[in-house]
Amino acid sequence: MNIHYTIKFWGRKDPTIFEQIINGGKKIVDPFCGAGTSGYVSGLKGCSALLSDINPVSIFISGNLLNKTYLDEKTVKNLERELNEIQKRCYSVDSGILQEAVYMTYYRCPNCGELVSPMNRENGKLVCNCSKRFAQREAREAVDRVREVVLQDWNGGLRKTNPKEYTEDILINSWYPKRKFEYERNKAFKNLPNFGKRVDQIFFPRGLKAAAETYELIESIDDEKTKDFLKLIFIASLYSATKMIPYSATSGPSWKIPRYWTPPVKVERNFIQTFIRRLRYLNKMKKAWSELVKDYEIFVDYFGNVETGNDKYLSIVRSDARDFEPPEVYDVAVMDPPHYGEILYFEMTYLWQCWLYGKKRDKRFRDFRFWKKEIDVNLKLRRDLSYYNEELAKVVGKYMDYSKKIFLILHNSIGYQFKTTLKLLKEKWDVEVKTVELKVPTSAQGIHGRKKRHLYLLEIKN
Ligand SMILES: C[S@@+](CC[C@H](N)C(=O)[O-])C[C@H]1O[C@@H](n2cnc3c(N)ncnc32)[C@H](O)[C@@H]1O
Ligand SMILES: [Zn+2]
Structure with missing residues (x-):
């Protein structure tokens, strides 16, 4: 059972990265959850997790991978x-x-x-x-x-x-x-x-x-x-x-x-x-998964309402990382934001959202304007590198109040971008940087045909 090969999602991370990050934590929060990899690893490790993302398609993918539905x-x-x-x-x-x-x-x-x-x-x-x-x-x-x-x-x-x-x-x-x-x-x-x-x-x-x-x-x-x-x-x-x-x-x-x-x-x-x-x-994967998370409560919400369980839970909520108010304090916050302008998530998931919105205009997918709130670099939308860095720093600042540890995952693809992000973060907090090898293929490799890549893992301390 490996969640990586269930659906292609650009920028999805190898589950082992989240294992390293969670490292004994019991409650995880992930405000850029994408396809829900951190929730999957939380289930494997017996932790609770609160996931959120601005993209309704992300909520749909994470929700349907992590709930207990399968067919006879x-x-x-x-x-x-x-x-x-x-x-x-x-x-x-x-x-x-x-x-x-x-x-x-x-x-x-x-x-x-x-x-x-x-x-x-x-x-x-x-x-x-x-x-x-x-x-x-x-x-x-x-x-x-x-x-x-x-x-x-x-x-x-x-x-x-x-x-x-x-x-x-x-x-x-x-x-x-x-x-x-x-x-x-x-x-x-x-x-x-x-x-x-x-x-x-x-x-x-x-x-x-x-x-x-x-x-x-x-x-x-x-x-x-x-x-x-x-x-x-x-x-x-x-x-x-x-x-x-x-x-x-x-x-x-x-x-x-x-x-x-x-x-x-x-x-x-x-x-x-x-x-x-x-x-x-x-x-097959969902059947095994349902068995694994049988004592969990699973919540999925497309309209910003957070629910969490008394005991073990996985909760997936649609929200802008900047606005979101987690209901409790978490052991670990993991943040895997868009990697600058490398992948434009609204564009990439648009095809799916159009189908999901459907002939019936499913209200969960009716927001086709959330691109305005994405944190990335997109010059066409007048979002530059300094916008990206400032907004990311806001999110990090916010989660200082909601988690004991904060980890940020960033790419090394364009060195100077990474350096400016690091510089800004270091002005505000104490930052420790580690590099992590990629074990599974990423979309970035697929798109640019580059070979070996790695990620930076930043631990941000108060
Ligand atoms: C690199 S992906 C996360 C991938 C995820 N870690 C996984 O393994 O599947 C980045 C995510 O950040 C989300 N995002 C962008 N701007 C956001 C914002 N303002 N608030 C919340 N999520 C945002 C995108 O929709 C995208 O799903
Ligand atoms: Zn000719």
Whole structure:
């Protein structure tokens, strides 16, 4: 059982880091909880924990990973039967089931209109046969061409087929989100996906159909807890339907961290098979987890109301780290804020929030303006390094009253940023710095293709 491989969450930390930090503490508080790793480690160690985050999707992920919901065998079997029907409708190709397809994006030359291979580059710029050089964003359009298709026969065997274009129209009758990638009107994301201005445009057509039909199936279920658990599996599987997974010939289908939007050589997976695999894996994990935390009370709240138990508890609350008032004093505060501007959480979880908000406009996810309150570096939103440092220092200051020990986790990716943060903190408090090696892949490695990275662990003393 390892929570790390349940859902990709950017910047999620290796559980062993939290083990080091907790180090015998009994009550933990984590105001930047992300996907809930500190809560998971608290459960393993028999501690209580109060987690919070500004992002409603974080609360959803943490809440559904840490609560005691799992499905019985019969429900799983029934679901699988219905999912297989969706699979047949969406992925039947050439008398087989599409297993995976590799695409390369070609860019239309702004000069002569020919398609240019993404491999034809000099110093990062695309080079056309007509000798025009141009940047990707200057292309007239981007066209995905299929290069390789792997099918599964009805008897389960795999075979490769000749690449052919799948141009037939795919009709989608179920709801799917069509929101734009923007903070608010006329304020587009900092990292706009290549040629996708709307959420639905970064999906492969059959993937979008499969996802939309699966979501409709989930929405038809009565039990709210089951529904949420399946929605967690849904968002965890969603990448396989999008153009976000980079393809590399050597590594095969593995735990790849999706790119920050669509890479030029990408792979389409079979969403239904991903969903079923993830369902089995998460269900097994949740069953074991429920046993482990059977004497815990678990609270999840999206509207800032804190509840805590008399005995052992895990409580997950949506709140801005600066406003939050913990109801008691904790042994350890662990803080893993956004690492400067490396990952923009509102942008990264937006795709999920759009689905979760849904056709029914689930009120837990209706806040699409919390980006205003994020603590990170985003020049497009006029948040610079000094803003980040000041706000972080405010949070640290606040938790001085609520915890006996404070640990802050920071990246070493850009040295001068880290130095300025450290300088500011040292002006106010006594700070001890340790370095921690990363044991599991992080999104930062995935995005920048860098090798070995480490983290800084700061202990802040009053
Ligand atoms: C590096 S992630 C935490 C990852 C987490 N430790 C894990 O292992 O999954 C940083 C988190 O800080 C949250 N955040 C950003 N600004 C915040 C604020 N003002 N208040 C609370 N949380 C905030 C983001 O939503 C994001 O989930
Ligand atoms: Zn040209």
